[in-house]
Amino acid sequence: TTTAAPAEPPPLDFTPEGQAGGQMITVDKYEVTAGEMLTVAASGFPPNASLSHGFVGVWPPAGVPDEDHIPTYMPDVAEADATGAATLQIEVHEVCGKGDCFIAVMDGIGYEAFYAARQLTYIG
Numbered sequence: 189t190t191t192a193a194p195a196e197p198p199p200l201d202f203t204p205e206g207q208a209g210g211q212m213i214t215v216d217k218y219e220v221t222a223g224e225m226l227t228v229a230a231s232g233f234p235p236n237a238s239l240s241h242g243f244v245g246v247w248p249p250a251g252v253p254d255e256d257h258i259p260t261y262m263p264d265v266a267e268a269d270a271t272g273a274a275t276l277q278i279e280v281h282e283v284c285g286k287g288d289c290f291i292a293v294m295d296g297i298g299y300e301a302f303y304a305a306r307q308l309t310y311i312g
Contacts (some may be wrong), residue, residue, distance in 0.1 A: 201302040211304040222282040233272040237295040244290040
């Protein structure tokens with residue numbers, strides 16, 4: 189028997205009120221283990237934005253920086269190009285081993301930031 193590849197989870201985003209949205213990410217795999225490297229393609233961010241990433245326990249992010257919600261915020265990892273796109277190499281954080289999580293790429297932090305995310309499934 190063959191097992192079908194897991195379906196790609198839907199894109200998720202958060203856009204500051206009154207701003208244009210449309211940011212999204214895709215990931216080269218959605219079933220992950222801690223320490224694994226992921227290739228993440230981001231698009232729709234503001235031109236030349238300085239992007240960072242995090243692993244989020246719930247969506248949408250709430251209670252920043254409550255560890256139950258956003259246990260990791262990494263420093264800026266890429267700069268978007270003039271079209272708002274970037275490709276990032278991101279290591280899966282061990283927090284995903286505590287349960288399924290979301291990988292998020294963002295421009296800024298908190299409620300004034302642009303976020304794009306996808307849910308990951310930890311397979312150990």
